[in-house]
Amino acid sequence: MEKIIDENKQGNSLVLEQEVTNSRKLYIESYGCQMNFSDSEIVASILAKEGFNTTEKMEEADLVLVNTCSIRDKAEQTVRKRLEKFNAVKRINPKMKVGVLGCMAERLKDKFLEEEKIVDMVVGPDAYKDLPNLVQEIGEGKNAVNVILSKEETYGDVAPVRLNTNGVSAFVSITRGCDNMCTFCVVPFTRGRERSRDPQSILEEVKNLAERGFKEITLLGQNVDSYLWYGGGLKKDYDKASDMQKATAVNFSELLSLVAEAHPKMRIRFSTSNPQDMTLDVIETMAKHKNICKHIHLPVQSGSNRILKEMNRLHTREEYFELIDNIRKILPECSVSQDMIIGFPTETTKDHEDTMDLMEHVKYDFGYMFTYSERPGTLAERKLEDDVPEETKKSRLTEIINLQQKHSAFRTKQNLGKTVEVLIEGNSKKSDAHWMGRTSQNTVTVFPKEQYKIGEFVNVKINECTTATLIGEAIGYSENN
Numbered sequence: 260m261e262k263i264i265d266e267n268k269q270g271n272s273l274v275l276e277q278e279v280t281n282s283r284k285l286y287i288e289s290y291g292c293q294m295n296f297s298d299s300e301i302v303a304s305i306l307a308k309e310g311f312n313t314t315e316k317m318e319e320a321d322l323v324l325v326n327t328c329s330i331r332d333k334a335e336q337t338v339r340k341r342l343e344k345f346n347a348v349k350r351i352n353p354k355m356k357v358g359v360l361g362c363m364a365e366r367l368k369d370k371f372l373e374e375e376k377i378v379d380m381v382v383g384p385d386a387y388k389d390l391p392n393l394v395q396e397i398g399e400g401k402n403a404v405n406v407i408l409s410k411e412e413t414y415g416d417v418a419p420v421r422l423n424t425n426g427v428s429a430f431v432s433i434t435r436g437c438d439n440m441c442t443f444c445v446v447p448f449t450r451g452r453e454r455s456r457d458p459q460s461i462l463e464e465v466k467n468l469a470e471r472g473f474k475e476i477t478l479l480g481q482n483v484d485s486y487l488w489y490g491g492g493l494k495k496d497y498d499k500a501s502d503m504q505k506a507t508a509v510n511f512s513e514l515l516s517l518v519a520e521a522h523p524k525m526r527i528r529f530s531t532s533n534p535q536d537m538t539l540d541v542i543e544t545m546a547k548h549k550n551i552c553k554h555i556h557l558p559v560q561s562g563s564n565r566i567l568k569e570m571n572r573l574h575t576r577e578e579y580f581e582l583i584d585n586i587r588k589i590l591p592e593c594s595v596s597q598d599m600i601i602g603f604p605t606e607t608t609k610d611h612e613d614t615m616d617l618m619e620h621v622k623y624d625f626g627y628m629f630t631y632s633e634r635p636g637t638l639a640e641r642k643l644e645d646d647v648p649e650e651t652k653k654s655r656l657t658e659i660i661n662l663q664q665k666h667s668a669f670r671t672k673q674n675l676g677k678t679v680e681v682l683i684e685g686n687s688k689k690s691d692a693h694w695m696g697r698t699s700q701n702t703v704t705v706f707p708k709e710q711y712k713i714g715e716f717v718n719v720k721i722n723e724c725t726t727a728t729l730i731g732e733a734i735g736y737s738e739n740n
Contacts, residue, residue: 285311286320291328297430300419327363332632346377362449385409408451415460434480442638475526484536486511512540519548535573554701558598562617563610594624594700602652604643622666671724704729
């Protein structure tokens, strides 16, 4: 499962960093995972060449796009509610066109045009290069659809326009798609097969960001640990590759090293990992390079071996424990976060207790926990009855959340009295007199502004904490500045 960005918010309206002398106006909202937000930057770049300049004001837009998520039913319902808002605006501005992008577009395809009469265009995640043609079609009064999945598209040749940026951190996509076929997940159906991006294009993008003053990048993929570049094509074709291609192949550990060595002053993060694909060489590479952040998002989904098998997760709880133990041994300062699905079909009280037991063993720094929602087209939807009562799901979720908060408090309290390095990202949500930034372990930290500025690395002594936030005072610049 992909890491979820708070879908309860009203999306994230995006704005170009620089003014472009274009005549038409584009408004984009993004929901769901980090990859969707990264894709919206690709879309803005493609449409900028077609005469579109982005705007924060939906009411003045010629084209309104919503980049969607299908990972849970709640995400789709959020999008449908936003379309109702778009419809109200469209009655005032009838020339405005509306398009749906992303996983929800791929899942529903042209059916979306029938269900949502307001929608003029439906575009899947692999079809963004066709946007110029699709925009022309809707400009001629036609409906436009392109949801063809690609076996090769990575958008490595498109320079993303950095949207709604703080000028400090940015996403860099390295893989697309997923081959793991977890029974609960729609990603293989909405984003297609795994394919990796040319490492040279990744290095060039990171170099460009460094030259523009960005201080942190996140390497993105549905499953970053399966990254493998040997000259193009799907990972399954690797066995057919020539000896020369295999000899020069680049895996994820090697890509991490290349990026870290090329930009020693830039922080490197990555997301998301899959336990079955994460190897010791990745952990060792993280330990070798100081600028690779010491945080791993490692979704487990369940602590029950029986449920993991039903989910088609190709790891056991024992194998997961072994991986966690290796992380603790090689990277003792590393934080670990989780994804957890509560109430998967056939989940018993014993299965739930196994999940709680796993959490007690790991004591995650933070996590993303959700009740199971059946996704159309998945193997779980076709083969398994959603038989756990909603009340049971909710009560188990409450127990899981309460336990995670206990563990989060345990982890943040370990920082009391310590000095941590923080990259300043912007104002604190609660006080304009305080800065907010994150540690290498991805823990939010706030402290008085004083003379410090956004984008600077600062040493902060931690005096207080909550379950999610460190609170302290800056005691000087770190050596990274």
